[in-house]
Amino acid sequence: MKCFIGIDLGSTTTKAVVMDDTGTPLGHGITNSRSNYDTAALVAKTEALISARLVLLRQELDKSSGLSLSTDDTIDMLERHFRLAQFLVQLKNLQTLCDEKAAEGNYKEDPATLGKALDGTFASLQVELSKLFEPGAERKSDFFRDLAGTVYMEVAEAEADKLKINSDTLINIYDKSIIEVENIPPEVDMSGTFMAALDSTLNADEIQTTDFGQVQSALTKVLDIELEETYVVGTGYGRARLPFPKEHIRSEILCHGLGAHLMYPKTRTVLDIGGQDTKGIQIDESGIVVNFQMNDRCAAGCGRYLGYIADEMQLGLHELGPLAMKSTKKVSINSTCTVFAGAELRDRLSLGEKREDIIAGLHRAIILRSMSILSRSGGVDNELTFTGGVAKNEAAVKELRILVQENYGDLKINIDPDSIYTGALGAAEFARRAVEA
Amino acid sequence: MSANIETLDPQKDSSMLMQKEMINSNYDALTDTANNGKKVCSTFVPGNLNELIQSFGMLNNLPETNAIQNAMRQQSGGMIQSAERMGHSEDVCTYVKADIGMMSKGNIAPNGKPMPNPDLLLLSYTGCFTFMKWFELLRQEYKCPTVMLQVPYQGDGEVTQNMRDFVVKQLKEEVIPALEQVSGNKFDIDALREQMRRSAQAEDDLVWVLESAKNKPSPIDAYFGAIYYLGPMFTAFRGTQQAVDYYKVLRQEIEQRIKNGQGPITPGGSMGKEKYRIVMEGPPNWTNFREFWKMFYDEGAVVVASTYTKVGGVYDQGFRHDADNPLESLADYCLGCYTNRNLPKRVDMLEKYVKDYEADGLLINSIKSCNSFSAGQLMMMQEIEKRTGVPGAFVETDLVDPRYFSAANVKNRLESYFQMIEQRRQGQSNMIASAR
Amino acid sequence: MSTVDIIKRCEELYEDTYFTAAREWKAADPSRKVIGYMPVYVPREIMHAGNMMSLGILGGGDNLEVIHGDAYYQSYICRIPRSTIELGKTGRLDFVDGMLFPSICDVIRNLSGMWKLMFPETYVRYFDVPQNYQDDIGGNYYVAELQELREGLEKLSGNKITDEAIRNSIQIYNINRNLIRELYDLRSEMPHNVSSNDVYLLNRAGMVIPVEEHNEMLRDYMDAAMRLDNPKRDNCRIIINGSFCEQPPLNLIRSIELAGCYIVDDDYMLVNRWLLNEVPSEGNPLQNLADAFIHESADSAAKYCDRHEDVGMYLLGTVKERQAEGVIFAAPSFCDPALLERPMLTDRMKEHDIPHISFKYAENSGQMQPIREQAGTFADSIKLWS
Structure with missing residues (x-):
């Protein structure tokens, strides 16, 4: 089957989306960005293709009857x-490299x-890491680096x-x-x-022979279906470093606008707050970008x-939002400059x-900054789609709702839990259109 | 403003050679005052009174131009840092700091010889507040005669008789006496008239060159390329026969390019297909001038009109130096410089450029150092979008501070911008197609 | 009335970003108009003579959330134009009939044009002043500028502004300037009774209430302050310089005092003290205002200094007059005039062995700890070495 792939090479993570020729997204994958851009892109793409296989398998399983396990459970089990x-x-690669360094x-x-x-470390590591993939086990991250690192x-x-x-010494060997x-x-x-x-x-007795x-x-x-990589489009901050010819590269602004349009066709304004920058994008009824603004040279107020x-407060990033939700009193923080914010x-x-x-x-300070960028890009039109890592933060979302309401009235605000793939989704659609045209 | 484009088509380079020789000759004259006995007047590009200075037989030295030369040679960064170590704030204009840093490093001119101390600081306080403090700072160093010419800002977008009278009076009672005293020569109004007549001649040809960008494809880049074309006019050559000759040759070259249907010359050779016609607001970045330009011509983007090329005089809106009314005309010249016009007038001018030159967009290069240009540009952009429907975009750099040029950042925005224009264009043609 | 009551009233005025007092003044009489103005100086007498209140706009302070204002400015531009636009865009200045933007720097200059584009219904004037101090050159130019302003305001208000009315207004503002000078003298004499917090807030009140009311307020305050008997602390006497446009948060001024410094002079709200001596109330009033501006006005970095020998001498004179022991150069971030001039002023201070320190602030600076530390260390070092 023909597949169209979008890859979004961001400053912290690299994302990929696989789409079929009808424009239906099949799967997506993510990995942490790293010094070797090709590898990051390849890993994300592989992950997306794995996830596409699982989606196809799900469709296949839904068709078959008589399984004692539910489709969800089967997929979950197989994926684990x-x-x-x-x-x-x-892990084996890691061990080989560590051994070489030790020697x-x-x-x-x-x-x-x-x-x-x-030897001892890796033996325990294998045992401990395997536990993370037992039924019901929780993993704090899907990245090898994070999981292996903590346990190591x-x-x-x-x-x-x-x-x-x-x-x-052991940690130094690991780091290298x-x-x-x-x-x-x-x-x-x-x-x-x-x-x-x-x-x-x-072997783990998780499946009955009848189901097997x-x-x-x-x-x-499903594995017999050939996933033909018909066209790939790269985007994101590191797009210029992707090993693609120029016509396979699109700006992340365009991809983001189109991605948001595909997720929510009534979107007219997109706010994206990522790690290093904030974007305000205006799009028309077909997802074409008509205007955009990014934070100026100063990255104040980004993710x-x-x-x-x-870090300053010795908290995890994910703990900030819930903590802020407990607030009962308004304190205004004036500095969105990362350097001064600590002092303040x-x-x-x-x-x-x-x-x-x-x-x-x-x-609130962060969202105030974003409001200015939105205002620069032409304001907020119904519907507003909020994407990027900060969109996962409930306190940020709450402030956004308040400020949008105060400044632009009652608008619909869309937030998709998978909004991190917005750019890659748009890129995949560009890939599809490139062939269609 | 005066470095040279290399890699040119062999038959096209006569104006380039002339330009280079002219700029070099001025530096040679400046660094040879011990022998030629000439007196040096330091003054600024906007509102510079070159005809008047020349009529006294004095040489003209422009600190902005020196800072630009140093930036293009990657010297400005160290100079700025040395000024900052001397106590100058990181927040203020880097032209000033590059100038002060240059002094502290021996004041070496681009030809490698030491620059003489100025005999007169002529503070043409036109369109930039910083000029005033800049020359106060230089006066502290050089301890030489200083004369100020205050050019009132066009707050309401027009030149009033009071403003004109004020400038003329300062010319008569402050500036000319100072020039007489320092040069030892009497004011010769006929010599001034002669200079101004030649100015007007050269200005005619310059305007023709700038307006040639209305052609499709445009035979010139009216921002990056035009910097070179403006060198003689904005610096020490307006009013000279050399400038008249230069602009004549330049005009002929461009006439030929139009006939051949050629686009602009760039450091990368002749430009490919013209894909985007852009109007630019704001000065260029000098430390990474070529890298910045390349981001345009690589994408097929050509600048068809710019406001920076009007800082040393707005000729395309009709002004010419007028030998029949020399002092009034000098006053009008100063009062009319681009940054001396109020924001609504600047917006009007940009709007006219977008329409007259059939541009696809307005791009603002916002310069950290230059509040005179930069404060309000975001509003100007909104106004232009509203009035013309073309999209605006915004990049941030600095004049001569290499720390403030982030190539990845600028490139990212430019690419997004050009692609957006392309996509909008396609969207429009699709709509037209489906309407059929 | 006690000083506490008066200062409480001033604080309310200071915190009121809707300018209720000025609104009420205007509402009381349909022929009244309100003209906003920015630092550093405008001839308020001309407005006053036309039954117009001049309203000093000094940004939005540290409590105003700026959204729209930020949309118009890059990160390297100071804060006052952002918060001023915010005041305008949020309707807080909707009762203001005209705005004056004095010639102080390129940012405020350009704001005048932005205001024209944003509020086309408002009378907007870039108020130019001469940097040439010759009577027949800069003086004549300025008289004509004043005349243009007068005509513009007449057209706006429909009120004729007669010479007689301006002469009368000059008298009233002479009283105001005199009272302000007395207040500064009093603070310099008894800084333990007259705190900088109070002096600052009294000056601020003068921005937003009618001058007559301000005169009364100043008299009442000084009467009460002279009767106080606060303990005199072992503080050092310093002068603040560079704060003539964007204002520091009140906390910053308090922090400096708490850190052991008596502020014995400053350049906050210079409009109240720009003209140094009594302006003659006989003869041609515009000529008198121009003469005062040209020959007897205060100094700030927004002015051109004709001769190098005179650079910094005004500040030096103030140091001597106030028996100050040091100077704190406190300028807003990205303030071109103040920051460009600072090296020349510090050179002059060095030449005369005047201790000094420098820092930057923004009107919404939140962290005071570094300010307290620097001011405290400065005060200690002065005490140690003097």
Whole structure:
């Protein structure tokens, strides 16, 4: 089947969307951006293709009857095992690289002891990481880097204690290796891994033999469909670094506008608050960008600002929104400059203001900045679609609703939980149109 | 304003060579005052009284031009930092800081020889508040005679008789006596008239050149390319026979380009197909001038009209130096410079450019250093969008501070902008097609 | 009335971004008009003579949320034009019939044109002043500018502005300037009784109420302040320079005082003190106003200084007159005039061994800790070395 792929190379994450020739999105994938742009793009694309296979499998399973497991459970189960298999490949790569570094003898510990420590570390790592893929287990991230990193720190420390060596050495080896691992282009044997994952569900007794056959035949059928990469369009801040010819590259503004239009056809204004920039985009009834503005050279008030504040207050980024929602008093924070905000924040704390009130004030400050950018781009027209990482923050959304209401009246505000894929979705549609035209 | 474009078509380069020789000759004259005995007058580009200065046999030295030269040679960054170390705020104009930093580094002219100290600071306070403090700062260093010519701002968008009288009176009672005293020469109104007659001649040809951008494709880039064309007119050559000759040759070259259906010459050779016709507001960035330009010609974008090319005089709206009324005409020249016009007038001018030159968009290069240009540009953009329907866009850079040029950022915005114009165009033609 | 009551009233006026007092003044008589003006100086006598109140617009302070104003300005431009636009766009100035934008810098200059585009119904004038101080050159130009202003205001209000009326207004403003000078003298004499917080707020009140009312207020305050007997602290005496346009948050002024500095002179709201001596109320009133401007006016970075020898001498004179021990250069971020002039002023201070420090602020600066620290250290160092 013909597939159209959009890849959005952002400053923090790289996203991909696969679309069929009717314009229906089949799947999407995401990975953290890294120094090697090709690899980031390839990983995201592979992830999107995996997710497309799962979507096709879901359609196939829905057609077949008599399964004792629900389609949701089947997909979930298969995906877990698939992810685990993928993870173990990466873990193995990581171990090989770590072993190589240990053997180079550049550390004060002797290579043999280090090798032993790494063996132990990776043995525990495999056990611990496998647990993350058991039924019902929660994963805080889907990125190998995040998951492996957290667990590695814990088990390496224990292992270092055991062997009386400095855990910093193990961590140093890890830090050097993880970057290399991330830049190894993924080589996923899609069919092989899927089939192995299915076998593994059987071995884990998660599937009954009666179901197994049916799922196997559905999976085989889906895997037999050729997903032909008909056209790829790249976008995002790093688009110029993508290994694509120029006609395969579109500005993220255009992709974002079109993506928002596809998600919500009545959208006329798009607000995107990402890590490094804020965009206000105006689009017409067919998703064509008619005007846009970005934050000026000063990146004050972007997503990164919240990250900085979270660090200042020693909180997780995801904890800021819920904390701000507890606010009962309005505190106005004037500085959206990341450099000054820290000082202002400490000043407020020393004056006895409550943390939640200050944090709520910070959210308002960010949204005030965005309102100015929207105003620059031509205001807010019904409907407004809010995208980007900050759109996931409930306190930011709350302030946006208030300020939009105050300044532009009762408008419909759309927020899609998958809004992070807006740009990639638009890019995929551009790919589709490029061939259609 | 005076560096040279390399990689030119061989038959097209005579104006370029002339221009380069002229600019070099002025630096040679400036750095040779010990031998040629000439007196040096430092003054600013907007509202510069070159004809008057020349009529006293003095040389004209323009600090902005020096800062530009230094920026194009990647020297300005160090100069700015050295001025900041001396206590100048990071917030203020980098022309000023590059100038002060240049002094602290021996005041070396682009030809490698030391620049003489000015004999007179002629503060033509036209369209820029910073000029006033700039020369107060220079006066502190050079301790030389300083004379100010205050040019009132066109607050209501027009030149009143009171303003004109005020400027003429200052010319008669302050500026001319100062020039007489420093040069040792008596004021010779006929010499001034002669200069001004030649100015008007050259101005005619310059206007023709600028307006040639109304052709499709445009034979010139009226921003990046026009910087070179304006060099002689904005600096030490207006009023000279050299300038008259230069603009004649330039005009002939461009006539030929039009006949051949050629687009502008760029550092990358002749430009490809003209895809976007842009009106530009704001000065260029000088530290990354070519890189910035390349972002345009690589995309097929050509600037068809710009306001920066009017800072040293707005000739395309009718003004000519008038030898019959020399002092009044000099007053009108100063009062009419672009940044001395109020915002509504600036918007009117941009609107006219967008329409007359059939532009696809208005692009603003917003300069951190220059509040005279920059304060209010976002509103100007909105007004133009409202009045003409063409989309505006905004990039931010600085004049000569390399720390303030983010190529990735600027390129990202320009690409988005050009693609948006393209997409809107396609959307419109689709609509027309489906209406059929 | 106690000083506390008077200052409470001033604080209410200061915080009221809807300018209720001026609205009420206008509503009381249909022939009245209100003319807004920005720093640093306008001849308020001419408005007064035409039954118009001049309303000082000094930005939006630290409590105004700026949305629309920010949409018009890049990050490298100061704050006062943003918050001023916000005041306009949010209807807070909807009762204002005219706006004057004095020649102070390119940002305020351009704001005059923006105002014309935004509020085409309002009388907008860029108020130019001479930088040439010769009577027959700059003086004549200025008289003609004043005449144009007078005619514009006559047309706007329908009120004839007679010479007689201007002479009368000059007298009233002479009283006001005199009272302000007395207030500054009093603070310099007894800074423990007359705090900078109070002086600042009294000056601010003069921006937004009729001058007659302000005169009374100043008299009442000084009568009450002289009777106070606050303890005199071991503070050092400093002068604030560079704050003539965008205003610091009140907290900043308080912080400087709390850190151990008595502010004995400043350049906040210079319009109240721009003309240094009594303006003659006989003869041609416009000529008198022009003469006062040309020959006997205060200094600020918005002025051109004719001779290098005179640069910074006004400030130096104030230091001597007020027996100040140091100067704090406090300028708004991105303020061209103040920041361009600062190196020349600090040179002059160095030449005369006057201790000084510099920092920047914005009208909505939120963090005071660094200000307290710098001012405190400055005060300590002056005490240690003097």
